[in-house]
Amino acid sequence: MRTADEIHARLTEAFAPALLSVTDESEQHRGHGGWQEGGQTHFRVSMRAAHFAPMTRIARHRAVHAALGPDLVGRIHALALEISG
Numbered sequence: 312m313r314t315a316d317e318i319h320a321r322l323t324e325a326f327a328p329a330l331l332s333v334t335d336e337s338e339q340h341r342g343h344g345g346w347q348e349g350g351q352t353h354f355r356v357s358m359r360a361a362h363f364a365p366m367t368r369i370a371r372h373r374a375v376h377a378a379l380g381p382d383l384v385g386r387i388h389a390l391a392l393e394i395s396g
Contacts, residue, residue, distance in 0.1 A: 314351040317383055325378035328360035336391075352388040364396025 319333045334355045356375070363371045371394040376384055384390075 314383070314386060315354065318354060318356065318379060321379050321383065322356070322358060322375065325374075326358070326360040326362045328358045330357065330359040332357040336389075351386075354387060354389070355391040355393070357393040359395045361396060363394055366396065368394075 313335075315333045315335045319331060322328065322331055322333075332355075334357075335351060335353070336355050337351060337353045358375075363374070366374065372392055375392055375394065
């Protein structure tokens with residue numbers, strides 16, 4: 312399974328978002344630190360879920376990282392998050 316698909320599945324399961332977009336931006340970082348041949352290293356997640364409404368920005372980011380789990384987070388070099396409630 313591709314990393315973007317894993318991210319999408321885990322976030323859908325954890326938050327049942329009204330909006331979820333996972334974009335692999337790895338090719339835009341070719342030659343930069345953390346980039347690998349084949350990509351799947353740099354991602355942008357845009358998500359809207361009621362779960363996040365009462366949370367601060369930091370709490371939202373922590374919740375996403377917890378939902379993804381250390382195994383998946385450890386394989387990602389960069390994760391840009393755009394999260395709203």
